[in-house]
Amino acid sequence: MTTTPLSNRRRRLTIQGNLASPSFLPWVERHSARLGLFCENLQAEETQVSFEVEGQEELIDALEVGCLLGPIDVWVESVEQHPAPSAS
Amino acid sequence: MSDQAMRDAWFPVGLLSGLTRAGTASMLMGEDITVGLDDTGAPSVDCGGRKLPTVERFGHLWTSLGAPEKDLFTIPEADHPERTLVDVGVVRVKCSPLRAVENFLDIAHFPFVHTDILGEEDHPEVNNYKVEVRKDEDEVWATKVEFYQPQAAASAGGGIITEYMYRVPAPTCSVLYKTCPPRPGEWDVICLFVQPLTEELCDVWPWMALFDDTSTITDLIHFQQLIFLQDRSILENQIPKKLPLDPALETPTRADLTSVAYRRWLKRHDYTYGAQLVAE
Numbered sequence: 001m002t003t004t005p006l007s008n009r010r011r012r013l014t015i016q017g018n019l020a021s022p023s024f025l026p027w028v029e030r031h032s033a034r035l036g037l038f039c040e041n042l043q044a045e046e047t048q049v050s051f052e053v054e055g056q057e058e059l060i061d062a063l064e065v066g067c068l069l070g071p072i073d074v075w076v077e078s079v080e081q082h083p084a085p086s087a088s
Numbered sequence: 089m090s091d092q093a094m095r096d097a098w099f100p101v102g103l104l105s106g107l108t109r110a111g112t113a114s115m116l117m118g119e120d121i122t123v124g125l126d127d128t129g130a131p132s133v134d135c136g137g138r139k140l141p142t143v144e145r146f147g148h149l150w151t152s153l154g155a156p157e158k159d160l161f162t163i164p165e166a167d168h169p170e171r172t173l174v175d176v177g178v179v180r181v182k183c184s185p186l187r188a189v190e191n192f193l194d195i196a197h198f199p200f201v202h203t204d205i206l207g208e209e210d211h212p213e214v215n216n217y218k219v220e221v222r223k224d225e226d227e228v229w230a231t232k233v234e235f236y237q238p239q240a241a242a243s244a245g246g247g248i249i250t251e252y253m254y255r256v257p258a259p260t261c262s263v264l265y266k267t268c269p270p271r272p273g274e275w276d277v278i279c280l281f282v283q284p285l286t287e288e289l290c291d292v293w294p295w296m297a298l299f300d301d302t303s304t305i306t307d308l309i310h311f312q313q314l315i316f317l318q319d320r321s322i323l324e325n326q327i328p329k330k331l332p333l334d335p336a337l338e339t340p341t342r343a344d345l346t347s348v349a350y351r352r353w354l355k356r357h358d359y360t361y362g363a364q365l366v367a368e
Binding site for chain 2: 066075
């Protein structure tokens with residue numbers, strides 16, 4: 001039996017919504033770490049947060065889905081995922 | 089957050105066919121209620137001397153602790169005269185009412201909980217499907233859900249690819265539209281109406297509107313009860329007991345998009361009775 005090796009991706013996630021809570025960025029970092037992902041180049045405004053992560057596609061997808069729900073004190077309108085500019 | 093949004097929603101509290109003048113003691117969101125018939129023979133719900141609003145629909149009596157702004161949802165497909173309408177009865181479950189609905193929306197558990205009936209362990213894949221909140225109706229819909237099922241319904245002769253649509257029209261209600269084996273082109277309608285007794289205890293009232301000329305009502309009830317009793321043991325052992333609205337406690341994936349849409353919709357409307365708001 002052969003297995004397909006899991007490949008890493010580097011992606012930029014852009015979250016939009018009502019994100020003004022001070023708890024949100026630490027929550028993003030914690031949730032990423034829980035999935036074994038590390039956030040880099042994080043940029044934050046009240047209505048948009050974006051950052052880069054590298055890891056297995058399925059885990060980045062899980063981070064995207066988790067961020068869509070977010071912590072209780074923010075409202076996430078959308079999460080978009082794109083290849084990170086620094087991707088090789 | 090307050091419970092007012094949930095108090096203003098409609099909930100099932102009993103079968104119309106089971107109402108009596110003596111009344112039955114029950115609960116709704118932690119408050120004692122009495123469900124029965126008044127002196128004129130009309131369905132009635134009393135809460136500490138206060139008469140609650142009522143609606144009779146889908147074989148059940150519905151009420152609200154507050155002042156609902158909207159009428160109870162409708163299911164136009166269920167009005168077809170050739171459908172068999174099935175009052176399945178009630179199953180008490182020690183779980184959050186929101187957990188009961190969320191479990192109903194989770195197709196990925198079929199092969200493992202309803203093995204060889206609604207799913208097979210050799211066919212656990214959930215293909216991509218569409219999830220949306222329909223703005224006009226303000227309801228969660230999941231469509232184009234396809235899944236292999238060895239025994240999709242009491243009337244199914246063998247394994248088939250079943251197509252599903254899920255609909256959440258109220259915080260503790262879900263309507264499932266499902267491929268109808270004996271009548272291609274039509275949908276069987278299977279509903280889960282959940283009465284929140286407390287935040288961690290509920291009565292589940294399944295109800296069905298089916299095209300099935302061969303099964304007896306008893307067969308149909310037994311099939312649905314078998315499915316739900318398999319779910320109950322899972323539901324009663326979930327931790328945390330309440331439905332987490334913060335994904336830190338459970339890690340949803342793409343296969344869980346219906347559940348995520350449901351949780352987002354609950355959060356958007358402050359439907360949080362039975363929900364755990366913050367990861368502990």
